[in-house]
Amino acid sequence: MDSCVTPLRHGGLYLVQTTDFIYPLVDDxxxxxxxxxxxxxxxxxxxxVTECDNMLMLLAVSTKMTERERDVVTPLIMRGFKxxxxxxxxxxxxxxxxxxxxxxIGGVASxxxxxxxxxxxDNAVVGDVLVLTKPLGTQVAVxxxxxxxxxxxxxxxxxxxxxxxxxxxxxxxxxxxxxxxxVAARLMHKYNAHGATDVTGFGLLGHxxxxxxxxxxxxxxxxxxxxxIAKMAAVAKACGNMFQLLQGHSAETSGGLLICLPREQxxxxxxxxxKQEGYQAWIIGIVEKGMRTARIIDKPRVIExxxxxxxxxxx
Amino acid sequence: MDSCVTPLRHGGLYLVQTTDFIYPLVDDxxxxxxxxxxxxxxxxxxxxVTECDNMLMLLAVSTKMTERERDVVTPLIMRGFKxxxxxxxxxxxxxxxxxxxxxxIGGVASxxxxxxxxxxxDNAVVGDVLVLTKPLGTQVAVxxxxxxxxxxxxxxxxxxxxxxxxxxxxxxxxxxxxxxxxVAARLMHKYNAHGATDVTGFGLLGHxxxxxxxxxxxxxxxxxxxxxIAKMAAVAKACGNMFQLLQGHSAETSGGLLICLPREQxxxxxxxxxKQEGYQAWIIGIVEKGMRTARIIDKPRVIExxxxxxxxxxx
Numbered sequence: 001m002d003s004c005v006t007p008l009r010h011g012g013l014y015l016v017q018t019t020d021f022i023y024p025l026v027d028d029x030x031x032x033x034x035x036x037x038x039x040x041x042x043x044x045x046x047x048x049v050t051e052c053d054n055m056l057m058l059l060a061v062s063t064k065m066t067e068r069e070r071d072v073v074t075p076l077i078m079r080g081f082k083x084x085x086x087x088x089x090x091x092x093x094x095x096x097x098x099x100x101x102x103x104x105i106g107g108v109a110s111x112x113x114x115x116x117x118x119x120x121x122d123n124a125v126v127g128d129v130l131v132l133t134k135p136l137g138t139q140v141a142v143x144x145x146x147x148x149x150x151x152x153x154x155x156x157x158x159x160x161x162x163x164x165x166x167x168x169x170x171x172x173x174x175x176x177x178x179x180x181x182x183v184a185a186r187l188m189h190k191y192n193a194h195g196a197t198d199v200t201g202f203g204l205l206g207h208x209x210x211x212x213x214x215x216x217x218x219x220x221x222x223x224x225x226x227x228x229i230a231k232m233a234a235v236a237k238a239c240g241n242m243f244q245l246l247q248g249h250s251a252e253t254s255g256g257l258l259i260c261l262p263r264e265q266x267x268x269x270x271x272x273x274x275k276q277e278g279y280q281a282w283i284i285g286i287v288e289k290g291m292r293t294a295r296i297i298d299k300p301r302v303i304e305x306x307x308x309x310x311x312x313x314x315x
Numbered sequence: 316m317d318s319c320v321t322p323l324r325h326g327g328l329y330l331v332q333t334t335d336f337i338y339p340l341v342d343d344x345x346x347x348x349x350x351x352x353x354x355x356x357x358x359x360x361x362x363x364v365t366e367c368d369n370m371l372m373l374l375a376v377s378t379k380m381t382e383r384e385r386d387v388v389t390p391l392i393m394r395g396f397k398x399x400x401x402x403x404x405x406x407x408x409x410x411x412x413x414x415x416x417x418x419x420i421g422g423v424a425s426x427x428x429x430x431x432x433x434x435x436x437d438n439a440v441v442g443d444v445l446v447l448t449k450p451l452g453t454q455v456a457v458x459x460x461x462x463x464x465x466x467x468x469x470x471x472x473x474x475x476x477x478x479x480x481x482x483x484x485x486x487x488x489x490x491x492x493x494x495x496x497x498v499a500a501r502l503m504h505k506y507n508a509h510g511a512t513d514v515t516g517f518g519l520l521g522h523x524x525x526x527x528x529x530x531x532x533x534x535x536x537x538x539x540x541x542x543x544i545a546k547m548a549a550v551a552k553a554c555g556n557m558f559q560l561l562q563g564h565s566a567e568t569s570g571g572l573l574i575c576l577p578r579e580q581x582x583x584x585x586x587x588x589x590k591q592e593g594y595q596a597w598i599i600g601i602v603e604k605g606m607r608t609a610r611i612i613d614k615p616r617v618i619e620x621x622x623x624x625x626x627x628x629x630x
Contacts, residue, residue: 009365011326019371019411051383056334056423076543096334101416108371108423112323112330220323227584267318293343 001214002043002197003109003122013112018043020200020255021058021106025142026174029073033080034178036105039200039254041088044109045058045185046198046257048119049269056108057095064101077105088180119188121195122216124260128194128287130221131266133184133273134256135305136204137158137232140243141166141173141252144235153239160234168307169229176229177254183276184257190272191265199255207256208294220290224249227282227303248296262285280305316436316529317358317512318424328427333358336373336421337568340457341489345390349493351420354515354569359424361513361572363434370400371423372410379416382521392420392483397431403495434503436510437531438577439563443509443602445536446581448499449491449571449590450620451519452547455558456488457568458483460548468554475549483622484544491544492569497589499572505587506580514570520563523609525575535605538563542597542618563611575602595620 003018020040037055044052059077061070074097075282086091095107111117144166145242147153161169181198188196197211204223212221226233232307243250261269270281282303318333335355339347352370359367374392376385389412400407408423426432435483459481462468471488476484503511512526519538528537541561553558558565576584585596597618 004369004371006408007447008368009366010328010429013325013427015330015368015425017369017425018409019370019373019423021411021413051324053323053330054332056319056332058334093321093331096336096421098336098419104413104415105475106411107331108334110330110332110425112325112328114325147389160569232354306391 002046003231005118008112012114014115014118015112016044016047016049016118017108017109017110019106019108021104022139024103024105025253027116029076030080030287031174031178032105033077034084034255037081037084037107038178039178040107040109042181042198042254043188044111045181046196047121048185048193048196049111049113049117050182050186051111052088052090052109053111054301055090055112057081057092058106058108059095059097060100060102060104061097062101063099070201075260078128079310081105081107084180088136094277099242103136119193119195121197121211122214123194124215124219124287125217125220126219126287126289127263129266129283130223130285130287131259131261131269131281132227132256132284133178133181133281134260135227135229136250136252137169137229137245137254138173138177139251140232140236140245144232144301145170155239156241157235160238165231168258169232172229175240176246179279181257183273186238187272189270192262194260196259201251203249203251204258205294205296208245208248211258212292212294215292218289218291219287220292221285221287223285223294223296223300225282226300227284230304230306233302246300246302317366320433323427326502327429328331329430329433331359331362331364331433331529332423332425332428332525334421334423336419339418341419341570344391346489346493347420348392349399350397350569352396352422353471353493353495355422355424355463356436357496357513357569359426360496361511362436363500363503363508363511364426364428364432365497365501366426366428367405367424368406369401369427369556370405370435372396373421374405374410374412375417375419376412377416377418378414396420396422396427396525399493399495403497415584434508434510436512436526437529438509438532439530439602440509440532441534441602441604442578443575443579444578444598445538445600445602446574446576446584446596447599448496448572448596449494449564450544451567452484452560453488453492453542453570454561454566455547455551456484459547460485471472472553475553481544484547487544487622494594496572499590502584502587503574505528506584507577511572511574513572514567516566518566519573520609520611526573527607528583528610530607533604533606534602534611538598538600538602538603538609538611538615540597540616540618542599542620545619545621548617561615561617
């Protein structure tokens with residue numbers, strides 16, 4: 001499970017909590033703070049929990065930064081983290097800041113709730129479908145964006161993407177990573193989800209396999225479709241498949257929820273999330289009888305997910 | 316306050332939680348795990364909370380260790396942490412392990428409780444006395460022990476301590492740091508404590524000042540006595556006062572509770588803790604009328620706290 005659940009001494013309540021921290025992966029410290037917060041909360045959302053009672057912030061500022069750099073960067077990271085927590089309807093009380101050779105940003109998210117407020121992710125049944133709420137390819141986009149300044153790397157991919165494509169993909173990735181999975185979690189209850197996980201460091205397939213392994217029923221997950229940030233599938237191929245994106249192994253940061261939904265509810269789930277947030281979700285696979293495994297079919301369909309325009313601005 | 320307190324949506328309950336992590340400071344990885352756990356829990360105990368509902372473990376294993384070193388050291392640290400959590404009547408569900416240039420060990424401790432289970436540390440009144448439940452000098456002892464192998468350092472202190480003194484002090488410090496402040500917290504309720512803090516990185520005076528600043532009443536803290544691990548006051552003096560031990564600035568790890576107690580209850584508190592745990596506690600100062608400050612008198616009395624023997628063994 002993405003969060004730990006502890007029965008409490010009081011009133012049939014449960015403590016659901018999680019911790020996560022990550023390393024900087026975008027240039028903008030404010031966005032980095034938002035991403036770290038969304039990434040921490042995502043483990044609660046994967047359990048269908050929509051209310052977070054408190055967050056702690058864990059920040060390690062790099063010893064390799066100058067004092068001036070620290071003074072500029074640290075408050076921006078903290079502001080991003082706080083703004084994201086506020087957007088999630090929670091607040092940050094407590095935490096710790098240290099210096100460390102590597103900059104790390106993360107937190108702890110805790111909720112005390114009744115048992116009907118969380119969904120234990122072990123209830124998939126044959127005939128369910130799998131829904132994914134964010135596109136894949138954040139790691140590819142972030143790396144490709146760095147390669148704009150590294151000619152020997154750029155030369156390997158410039159035949160398949162333009163400078164402009166990469167910048168758009170990077171913006172789309174940042175926006176996606178900073179987006180909360182909160183609406184996705186709320187709709188899990190409305191559409192009777194049978195369980196979910198969030199897609200992060202182990203890639204789509206890694207997390208699908210973990211989720212499959214924990215099912216009560218003898219089921220397996222088969223993935224047919226891979227929604228990927230536009231052009232990033234081509235980039236992943238062009239650089240010798242180092243990311244293993246289409247094999248489902250490319251790491252994501254603050255990725256979407258992968259949700260088991262009753263077949264007849266899945267389309268309505270996707271429609272509802274798009275109506276509320278303006279973002280697409282995709283039915284990417286099915287749940288069939290099996291030995292609690294997960295796989296991607298031989299030639300999955302890649303869905304190119306374009307960067308979006310809103311009020312004329314890329315977001 | 317040492318922990319954050321969040322009112323919850325359910326049943327008049329509160330979430331009390333804290334996070335802390337530290338760097339290795341003793342040679343023994345198992346003891347290091349115990350110390351890190353005791354240090355994390357100590358912030359709850361300072362609030363008079365005696366039950367911890369869940370802990371998360373946060374571990375960063377050093378990139379500079381060989382794989383073999385990691386394989387040996389990491390499980391020992393984790394075992395120490397877990398054993399200490401078990402001793403505290405809690406368990407560890409969740410956490411994160413990463414690699415990082417610096418090894419760090421810490422955790423998160425959370426409790427959901429009724430308002431009568433914690434003591435907001437703002438209620439000191441004139442006439443109270445200050446009790447300290449562990450001796451000072453852990454940092455001095457840990458450093459002096461390292462200097463046994465560094466001749467130019469050792470030469471500065473060898474006139475005032477023997478090899479044997481330093482080894483005993485180091486054992487005493489390790490034992491003290493690994494000891495839980497749980498009984499100390501429980502007795503705070505029995506003897507009507509008006510507030511407490513735990514003594515850690517900012518030294519006795521630093522934490523006393525913070526505690527004084529947060530009092531509702533116009534009070535100040537005056538410290539007369541400094542219980543110090545045997546010989547460590549002399550070591551601190553001999554090495555040019557770099558620790559500022561007698562000025563109250565020497566950092567402690569997993570130090571004792573500094574508690575404001577009604578004068579007529581303090582002696583009974585100290586007696587009770589010694590009866591239950593076999594460790595002394597000391598009345599070290601008084602609460603007088605003032606502007607919420609704390610100070611140590613000009614020539615404080617240094618109480619030499621010997622290493623202890625139990626069943627013929629140093630502990």
